[in-house]
Amino acid sequence: METIGPRVRTIPVRCAPSQAPCLDCGKLGRCKAIHHRRVRTLACKRVVYLDVTYGEYRARCRCCKTFRTTPLGVELKAL
Numbered sequence: 001m002e003t004i005g006p007r008v009r010t011i012p013v014r015c016a017p018s019q020a021p022c023l024d025c026g027k028l029g030r031c032k033a034i035h036h037r038r039v040r041t042l043a044c045k046r047v048v049y050l051d052v053t054y055g056e057y058r059a060r061c062r063c064c065k066t067f068r069t070t071p072l073g074v075e076l077k078a079l
C-alpha cells in the first residue's frame with residue numbers, strides 16, 4: 001500500500017517594479033537586481049508555497065545603500 005503525500009501547490013507572486021520607494025523615507029530607488037524565494041503559506045490540508053519575485057533597489061537617499069521589496073503580508077526575509 002502506498003501513502004499519498006500532501007498536495008503541493010505553488011502560487012507565483014511578483015513584486016519587482018522598475019522603481020520602488022525606500023522603506024524609511026519613501027524616496028524612489030532604481031531596480032538593481034531581481035531575486036526569487038519560496039515562502040510557505042497557510043492553507044487547509046495542503047502544502048502551498050508562494051514563489052515570490054522581488055527586487056533589490058539602489059537607494060537615492062541616505063537611509064541605506066540598497067533595499068528590497070516584499071509583497072503585502074510577507075515579512076522581509078521570510079521563508
Ligand SMILES: [Zn+2]
Nearest residue numbers: 022025061063
Ligand atoms: Zn530613504
